[in-house]
Amino acid sequence: MAMIEVSHLTKEFNLGALTSVRRSLANAARRLTGRTVEKRPPFKALNDVSFSVERGEVIGIIGHNGAGKSTLLKILSGISEPTGGSVKVKGRIAPLIEVGAGFVPDFTGRENVYLNGAILGMSRAEIDRKFEEIVDFSEIGQFIDTPVKRYSSGMQVKLAFAVATAVESEILIVDEVLAVGDVAFQRKCLDRMENLINSEGRTVLIVGHGIRQLERICSRMILLRHGQIVVDGEPGAVSKLFLDETTLKKAEGALTEGPQNLVPFIDSKVIEVTSLEVVGDRKLMDATVCPLMSDLHIKLTINALHPVRNAEIQVGLHSPEMVFMTKSSTLTLPEPVNLEPGLNHIGLVIEKLAFCPGTYGVGVTVFDWARNQIWSGHKLRWVLVESTTEQAAKLPTGTLAYLPSHWDLERSEAS
């Protein structure tokens, strides 16, 4: 029996739904006199969405801004009413409310725990029982009796997360909450999420942008686009498709960083990168296609306006979320690199590109003799690592890279 059953769910919004009294009266008058009512075209935030979730599944819902993720969660948790279709939910839903939504700044941490607990549907006894655990997890300690308005924003977030995950519910809904707090706390939150999922067998729905994080903890992913489900399936495949889409979406003008112009974010006007080329036979939109496990050739031309002695050039590949997968530096060369006035042509080969299929950006940084950055830019070019169908069938998903490895299998008779 499915925990959540969503069928043909549609949600329409009237754009700018707040009408003035004047227009409403005018419309009412038109309706009474039988004339046509002034109508605005509805916007479909969700368009015929159907899926079902079994007990214990962890579903990640991804999509660009405005794809309908939050609308979907709102309807699931009963906050918003669907325009069409139906939602059946079995069991109690705990919404992980946005940071501080239920917090009253004038109340102490203790008071807010009780308040937020009640808002999330916990009984008084339940909160009493969980109180110690909540305070422990949130690391608030002695500040529990201080008004929340004196807390740092990080402390507020921690407390909110601690209360929300203390709710004993069959279904947990998480919206963009993982990207809060310091790194250590994020780690702790992720661990807690995984604990909740693994040990208690809860059904979890997560919405977010941190695709790699989601990929790690989800058992299934749903990609939404313009209110419709594009794919619903195994996390690795879905997140790959999403990341490709993210890169290729540039054609629609969604990404402002144009790939063709070499705009650095650090530029001391000592040098300029006049061309950067990723060599490949094929291009998909703006990305150069590089088959998995083959060599990647990058050609770089630097125009030095002033001579730069003993320079260092770094070229790297990063994921769309700006995680660098690899960087190569000219410091590893036996001779120092001197950039002379005029055009300097530099070539680089990254051997046997063993990255998880997907899209990667090219980043270039140039340092002077004192290791100060004099030119640096990201997302200058895009590389699409592509696997053959044969490879795709054999390679495991849920990883970032495939380092060369060797297996050694032996048999011996059991004694």
Next chain:
Amino acid sequence: MLNLIRNLYQSRTLLMTLAWKNVALRYKQSFLGIFWALLKPLCLMVIFSIVRSFVGIKSGDIPYSVLVFTALMPWMFFQESTSEGVVSVTGNTALIRKVYFPREIFPVIAVGTKIIGLGLNLMIVLLLMAWHHIPLGLQALWVPVLVLYVSLASLSVAFFGAALNVYYRDVAQALPIALSLLMYLSPILYPLHLVKEKLLVQEIAGPFSEWYYRLYSVNPLVGTIDAFQKVLLHNEPPDFASMLPSAFVLLVLFPLSYAYFKRAERYFSDVI
């Protein structure tokens, strides 16, 4: 109706917690705290007493100030609970967009927490009565029923007003004006028996006098204010005849108002 009671019972923890939040928040960091609830009717009592010294309003054997204060007690409750009730939904935007629970909790809390102020004012009435040697009789047992009656009137306004205010914020703007008109249409400044005398005995409006009186008492506060004065100050039972028109109206209005609220509730998070 049963739906309302069931919903409130099911979310009783939340109801109590939010009510406590409402009360605590209002008086946190304020020196006079809850006594602000007393200051308003006391001021009005003084003003009305001064006005009365110019125009001369017969108050019978009860001192005018006591009469006025007893009338102000339910009036202040009605005024404050409706004003807060109407903005109770729009004032909780953050919660409404993030969590679902029965939304009627908000108007109910707005009205319910005002009972504390009413209780304090009742203390003042009792003190005034003791000061003026007015004995308290058994008829005072009607007080809880009367409080419930005014609460229903407040809720009728609050449910409808709160829901409508989500779509048109004009409601919250218009309410204070309507309330200040209603104050003079209620027997606060003047006792009800003066109205009765003019309309029912002297028949100043001719043959329609009785209808005018019925129309006047459609205002639920007319009968209740008079009833409060009767049961507390005169130890007489309430005058049910003057409450009948408003009882009919409330009987229709309250379920309608609640039904409208529940219908509008589904779209709160979309429009708020």
